[in-house]
Amino acid sequence: MHSSFEGPLSSSSESEDVSVTLASFCLSLLLSFCMLLAVESVAFEPFDSDPGCTDGVGMEEDVTGAPDSCNFFLIKSSADGELCTLEGLGAAASRPPVVIAGAFRRSTISNSFCISTISELLSKQHLSELKSHLRVTKPATFLDQLLNSGIDSDLVFRFFNWSQKEFRFSYDLEPTVKLLHSLANSKRYSKVRSFMDSFVKNRKHTVSSVFHSLLLGGGRSSATVLIIDMLVLAYVRNLEMHSAYEGFKRAQDYGFKLSLTSCNPLLSALVKENRIGDVEYVYKEMIKRRIRPNLNTFNVFVNGLCRGGKLNKAEDVFEDMKAWGVSPNVVTYNTLVDGYCKRGGAGKMYKAEAIMKEMVAEKICPNEVTFNTLIDGFCKDENVLAAEKAFEEMQKQGLKPNTVTYNSLINGLCNNGKLEEAVDLWDKMVGLGLKPNIVTYNALINGFCKKKMMKEAKKVFDDITEQELVPNAITFNTMIDAYCKEGMMEEGFALRSSMLDEEILPNVSTYNCLIGGLCRKRDLRTAKELLIEMENNGLKGDVVTYNILIDGSCKIGKPRNAEKLLNEMFNLGLKPNHVTYNTLMDGYCMEGNLKAALNVRARMEKERKQPNVVTYNVLIKGYCKIDKLEAANNLLNEMLEKGLNPNRNTYDIIRLEMLEKGFIPDIEGHLYNISSMS
Template identity: 45%
Template sequence: MLSTRTLRLPRLCASDTFNRAQINHLILNQRWSDLQFSSPDALLLFLLDDPSLQLDPALQFFKWATRQALPSPFPLPLHCRLLLLLASSHRFSHLRSLIHSLVKSRVHPPASIFHSLAVSGAPKSTLSLVADVLLTELARRSTADAAVEAFRRARAYGFKLSPLSCNPLLNSLVRESRLKTAERVYKEMVMGMAEPDLITFNTIIHGFSKAGKMQRAKDLMLDMKRRGVCPSVVTFNTIIHGYCQMGRVGGLIRAGEVFEEMILSRISPNLITFNTLINGQCREGSFSSAQKLFDEMLEMGLKPNTVTYNCLINGLCAEGRMEEARRMLEEMKAGEGTKPSIRTYNSIINGYCKKKMMMMKEAERLVIEASEMGIEPDVITYNTLIDGHCRSGNIEAAEELYGSVFKKQGFPPNISTFNSLILGFCRGGDKKKMRWVWDEMAEHGVKPDLVTYNQLIGCLCGNGRSNKGLKLLDEMFEVGLKPSHVSYNLVIDGFCREGNVRAALNLRWRMEKQGKRPNEVTFNVFIKCFCKMGKMEEANKLLNEMLMKGLTPNKITYDIIRDEMIDNGFVPDVDGHLLCARS
């Protein structure tokens, strides 16, 4: 029996003399109107002190009194005593229910609850059980901060937790990208607070993979093996996905190495494994590697799904192989369980639109085909068509499509819709229409983004109006947008083309002051500008500065060196840096 003195519970008054059998009978038969008591706290204490440990009357009275919202709610020590009695009696469903209500009410902070539990005098095993359920509920129903506070209190009071409570906490922290806190929780677990299991490792590996910290994710997989926890297909898939998200050849090579390790570990790859690898190869423009993976997948008896085909079709379209993409679409339509989605059609429509005027009619026919199959076009479909018309110079068709879909049908446009239209009208130099697009954005409550401003800045600077482009750059700060390298480079290039080198250099200084270091494009613009002015030594100094800062010259840099320097009789001196002019 728990100590009432330790819990500081209310004492029974002389008027609170209860007949236990009669009281229990009234409560169990829910005869609440016949129940006479002066203090709900005193009655609950009397019920909890039952020598036979019959908890049903106390539990039913507690729930009824709580529903009635009596003037004085039960004090926290009484609440905790009921929780501890439920835990020691293995009444776990009732324990979870009461803790759920306690957390949901937010009357008592975690610190108060844990303190009340700690001073109860209950056995450590019972306290740990209640703390475990409480942390689980806080991690799932409350804020991550409340759950972290509960975890810290549990550690301070020496309670032993389980992965059942720690894993939801880790998941909550990973979801909020709070990796440092998640790693501290993990370290406390392995130091004895809780034994990490497969879900623990998969959760924290997912967090590091999502953040691109792949070496840490890989180290954790080694750690789990050392602790006797075998990685699962989910573990390998998570790390493969992380490497594929890194992109470039290096990421894909690492993903391939993890795939090989997976096979050697006798973990069978599943459809998600292959879809991740196929998507990674297609995104990097290596369709041949994606095709090999697809063939390997079929050899292993795995059937492709809609995601598999969407990845492959997108890869083919990115390489302009439209006939093959259409054949794969037909193969997809003929297969079992591989019905095309609007994403499938959007990939092919985008592929046709990139070919500009040549294939716009084919793209429009695909929209009709999708509709006939019951696949409704979405905003991406229409944005792709509008963008295709704008890039092919057919701004009238883009404007007509906007009017028929977004104005007449009431389809909601987004920022991509307006950015495409702005690009089209910018290229056509139609200021009146550009203002119309701006008004349409305001009417639909769509705010301009970085792309919007960069397009407008590019339009102004490309037409000799770089001072106005600079004003738009300043406006970006006012509306809460941070200019990108593209934003600065567009204005710098504009000033250089206009011969206003002083303004360009001033903007470079501002750019650096605002935390943006010049990149290869910035240096290329300045080097070309000084070459055009005949200031070869100044251009040469900038080339050396570029190399000294660790920036790698690109094709445009080499073209400038050849066309503007060497062809004009000036051989650059690169101060010990290795530089080979390309032919």
């Protein structure tokens, strides 16, 4: 055998061989050193790791020591340190490996070169290159390393969204919360907001679990409080009202103080859902938690109380505003005016008008909404004269009436039988360049129908399509009802067919109009067939439907059939009203069966419905019909003792059924004006 070195340098070729060998050896050492650095830069972790093995990173090396290839590979070692398998990431992994010291511990991203490289891949969205690394690394592991590296939170957020879509991967709550804190601390509020929306839509975690994780992840830091605020807001925005309300309640338990950012939208959403009790709770809790209300808070709360008919409380809150140093604005006053106009009860319009006067005294100018609300309120209160005065005052204040203003007045005039004035106002409206809408047409059609002017009503109806407007269900129902009341059933059914042609589905009111028309024609069989058709079309008869059928049965002398319909109502979960019971009592009274009528009354009282004036009128007339005038007189006294005032029908019954039969009512303890009966 010959030695590799026989002398210093025996020949030039030998010299070259030695140089190559030395260079290769040095390069091997250099690359080994680089690999040690790289271990700290990139972590590889397979999805299918053997449970008995731990992950390590090694380097391929030729057995001679000359590195003809040098690539990262994954070494899986068992618990006792023996090598299990080798997964090459470059060259074949069949050669014996040289394991780099320290490679079996989980690595983290810390090398500045790798951080900048990963940042560049994410910022330039070279995500396909990043994807190759994730073939052997779990997204959750990679995300955790990114979060710990101090990399820009925007880029981490980009990776988070991309990896979820790319790998259909769902992150646990802990890294999600960690990312939220990272974004919040970086003041990336818009990204926190969008993140929250997708997080809430996922519906994966309960409110309590999220709060718990946020508390563990960031304590009660300002970032955590901001995240909680945005979380409640996200629940509201995505209509997850149960979670939003729970979030508001639990925030206090966890020691988080919410702000108006979430509280005001929560209040507003609860008002829209008519959860007035919850609205009151949230407001009271806000005060208790020292979340200072602003003008928007008060306006929303006052609106909620008005919608719930709690007008006295609304006025109390209105006064509280001043104590908080918050001045009511035009919205506050308009809300109160609207509340009294719609739900104020007796004397409501007087109060609404008084609020507007106070508004003017406080130098807050009423606007179009104020006057429109007041005009509509007066019209619905059947005080058209006051509505017209408000209309004039509106114009004096330099405000221009709009379509809403004219619609309210036209409707009010039509309902009060002032059809000519309504038509004149229509013409004035058009002359001012205001285009009537479907509400205007419906009001005028209703006016003509009330006057039984069906030709004129049909003319206005036909004009709708000529003006490129589309009739709605109210338009058709108004016409159908008028035709049916006039006994023009063919025209009524023809319009029902036209509704379908216009792709407007008949509703319960449509069927009620037709059923009512058939009952007036004493055609109960067809009326019941229509009820079946209605149910087959997915519509359920309501209390009005059954009241019509009960009345129809009584009118043809079949009150027992009517009582079967009453039983059917209970089976369907419908609650009969006074009209139902009074109609059935009247049916029995008409055939002289007072015993059955009184049984119906007893049934009504059992359902906690006390007899009203109509009930007494029906029974008094029933007793008079069978000449039991003393019994009728006793009922009259009972009615008065209960504080019920006789109406015109009561006087007519006394005059026609008692006085004309020579019986003068003996009303004990009551002054009775006989002259008012004449």
